[in-house]
Amino acid sequence: MAISVETFFLNPDAQGTLQAQIQQMVAEGILSGRLRQGEKLPSTRKLAQHLRVSRITVTLAYTELLANDYLSSKGRSGYFVSDNAPEPLSFPPRPEAEEALDWSRAIGQRFSGGTPHTKPRDWARFRYPFIYGQTDPTLFDHANWRLCALQALGQKDFEPLTSDYYDQDDPELIEFIARHTLPRRGILAEPEEILVTMGAQNALWLATQVLLTQRRTAAFEEPCYPSLRTILNQSRCHLAPVGVDGEGLIHQDIPPETDVIFATPSHQCPTTATMPLARRRALLNKAREINAVIVEDDYEFEMSFAGAPSPALKSLDGDGRVVYVGSFSKSLFPGLRLGYLVGSRPFIREARALRASVLRHVPGHIQRTAAYFLRLGHYDALIRRMSGVLSERRRVMSEAMDLHGLELAGQSGTGGSAFWMRAPEGVNTTELAAQLQTRSVLIEPGAPFFESGSAPQNYYRLGYSSIPASKIPEGVRIIGEALRNWP
Known part of the structure; x- marks a missing residue:
């Protein structure tokens, strides 16, 4: 990937010759991780025009970086960040600066807080993802x-x-x-x-x-x-x-x-x-x-x-x-x-x-x-295909839940893509969800669906839009086993 010439600029307060400044500018970009191995640098002509310096100045700077193994040259293809270039430096966390502005007073309205309702970004890597609202790549057209x-x-x-x-x-x-x-x-x-x-x-x-x-x-x-x-x-x-x-x-x-x-x-x-x-x-x-x-x-x-x-x-x-x-x-x-x-x-x-x-x-x-x-x-065809698949998954899931003693708390009479479940009293499904993740099972705790002050802890949701029917019985078995062995 070519690096845009607009990302380069000379510091007006910098010391040294223009050639040295250009060398330092490129080297610092590599050491900071902004310029990565294999990326193509702007041509000497383009960079010279952008920086308003002579082309020979940029050429000499590139040549010096080439000699120090920061850059590599590939014939007429131009200059690239070398595969042997120094690795980006690892810096300790920057200490927090004391801000003069009191943001606790400056913020007029607050939109953060509340009970989070999130799903793991890497949900697809889990073997048994009983989560709601995600796309099954095998169904999408x-x-x-x-x-x-x-x-x-x-x-x-x-x-x-x-x-x-x-x-x-x-x-x-x-x-x-x-x-x-x-x-x-x-x-x-x-x-x-x-x-x-x-x-x-x-x-x-x-x-x-x-x-x-x-x-x-x-x-x-x-x-x-x-x-x-x-x-x-x-x-x-x-x-x-x-x-x-x-x-x-x-x-x-x-x-x-x-x-x-x-x-x-x-x-x-x-x-x-x-x-x-x-x-x-x-x-x-x-x-x-x-x-x-x-x-x-x-x-x-x-x-x-x-x-x-x-x-x-x-x-x-x-x-x-x-x-x-x-x-x-x-x-x-x-x-x-x-x-x-x-x-x-x-x-x-x-x-x-x-x-x-x-x-x-x-x-x-x-x-x-x-x-x-x-x-x-295409949309109608997709809905028909999804409905057939979800109907089968719902049937398989219902049978598995009956077999392993999972309690259903709510059920639609017309379909859908999830079940609302109730765990036995005393089970905290937030903790249960964390435990099941270690066994590659994802469930959704029910607490975020309630007012935080009075949220019961033993509800959870099982979605079946993102899990194949073949994996449902084993996933439900693991959930049932975890519930039987709680705490």
Whole structure:
């Protein structure tokens, strides 16, 4: 790889001849690790022009570095950092400087803290990764995604690739969402009622910022998606956690002063409970009674392989009080960060303006690539393939859990890609997860899904989207063995 000439500059306060300064500049780059073995240096002509010195000065400096084995020369190919160049120096940690500014007072709002909900970055190296939301490379249609990406990068799509949409979105993606994706959930929406977001989490943040203030109250499920609680805390609104049961959010427990209700009716996060139609209607009636808005996160409706999905709350909404959150990141791959909001025009208008002030819009080439992937039928084919595989994994996992005595705490009636589990009383699943990692098994502790002050310690989640069916029985056996031998 060639090193950019713009990374070189002479220190105006340096001592010595120009030749010596150039030698020192290159040597220090090698010793600091900034210039690495095998990397190509700029030509003598380019570096001389950049530094505004004579070419012979740079040539003499390179020649001296060549003699000292800092550089090597490969015929007419130029100069490279030598394979025999000194290794970068190892420096002791720099002592912390005393900063004059008191950052504890300078920071106006804090966004760190809370119970972390993370997965190991190297999760794929574990033999039994029972984690949720990661992509199985054996299922993803990489070939057709690459072809769609190449098509989106072509001359025909130069405008969507390079244009600043400002506060708008790719019309082809919006059209597909309006004409194909939403009707499958019983939702009819105009383009002006749809906003593309950087995934479902960005959609939830936009909704929170638009709908909530410090004086308003948000009701949300307990347990719930950890990042939603973080977003709500950041908004400084009043929080009203509401319990869930086997049918999802218990609407009778929603406080009358609630302004916004956050719910995951298709697959409650994390219990996976599916809210039946009768309760969905009751939730809408409750919201109408207290004049609240509902934010419906329909994050995994495509994975309804065990039964037909219930109608979306938004499809049952007769007075426009439901804001719908959808995502392609869960069904395609999490790194895509592509979701959408559907709501009444006044709401979308404000969400669009807020998005424009923060990030303008989702990159055009990402939107156009996704539009091609959806429009050409690759997405539907992928969902069918994933549904078949996940259905089989769910069956194998259910049998293995029964065999080894694992207790199920919640189950969706329509599918999904995870089980919500309960360990025996006294088991700390955070400690259990650490113990299982040493045996190449990954599970997700349940504590981050609850309020930190009252979080039960014996819940955990087992995902099956990233583990082959052939490995599930042995992985479940190891979990069962660890539970039987606890502590």
